[in-house]
Amino acid sequence: MSVDERVEDLVARGRQALVKAPNRFLESVEGGPVETARLRALAGELFHLVSSDRQSFALLAARFPEPLFPAMAGAEDEALALLLDFGAAVGASAEDLRAHEPRPLAQAYPAFLARTAVFGPRGAVPLALLVNVEESGGTYARLADALQAHGFTDRAVAHFRFFAETPQEVLDQAADVVARGLDAGDDPVELLRAARMVDAYEAAFWSAMTE
Numbered sequence: 001m002s003v004d005e006r007v008e009d010l011v012a013r014g015r016q017a018l019v020k021a022p023n024r025f026l027e028s029v030e031g032g033p034v035e036t037a038r039l040r041a042l043a044g045e046l047f048h049l050v051s052s053d054r055q056s057f058a059l060l061a062a063r064f065p066e067p068l069f070p071a072m073a074g075a076e077d078e079a080l081a082l083l084l085d086f087g088a089a090v091g092a093s094a095e096d097l098r099a100h101e102p103r104p105l106a107q108a109y110p111a112f113l114a115r116t117a118v119f120g121p122r123g124a125v126p127l128a129l130l131v132n133v134e135e136s137g138g139t140y141a142r143l144a145d146a147l148q149a150h151g152f153t154d155r156a157v158a159h160f161r162f163f164a165e166t167p168q169e170v171l172d173q174a175a176d177v178v179a180r181g182l183d184a185g186d187d188p189v190e191l192l193r194a195a196r197m198v199d200a201y202e203a204a205f206w207s208a209m210t211e
Contacts, residue, residue, distance in 0.1 A: 044100025123181025
């Protein structure tokens with residue numbers, strides 16, 4: 001089996017294992033109207049999540065000399081700047097977002113990503129990206145659409161549009177990193193487990209936002 005076929009097989013197996021759970025928070029926004037306080041809480045949780053992920057990707061970049069990881073850290077910087085516009089639209093300043101008290105279950109995803117960055121294999125995060133990109137991107141696209149249907153501007157939802165589309169170049173780099181990880185001895189079972197956990201923790205984030 002070629003390198004490309006190995007990666008494609010892992011991605012296909014990972015996607016088959018995804019659990020299509022209802023996203024009650026997203027459905028509530030689509031149904032609207034949504035209390036501004038709930039959207040402000042979302043902005044606060046995302047501020048903590050994105051800030052943590054930025055550091056996790058920087059740590060991965062320090063562990064593994066792959067262009068993908070510093071690029072992902074840089075993308076989180078951009079996403080964080082865009083999030084401030086969403087925060088402003090719901091009446092939350094950068095200081096308000098920083099002071100937001102995070103919900104433990106909403107932050108389980110970045111905690112798992114940080115753990116993976118510390119001692120996980122090279123290909124774990126890239127495979128999780130490849131496996132979950134369509135599901136996660138679709139969620140962000142629907143959320144952006146729903147917010148704009150309620151009057152939010154392009155600028156206000158730019159954070160969600162940013163995560164709705166992952167450039168093909170990034171996906172290609174992720175596939176290359178997974179392949180190099182496999183060549184270096186990454187356990188495919190461990191990679192698939194990480195992808196499954198990321199999916200579950202992302203679902204837990206949205207579930208926590210319904211509280």
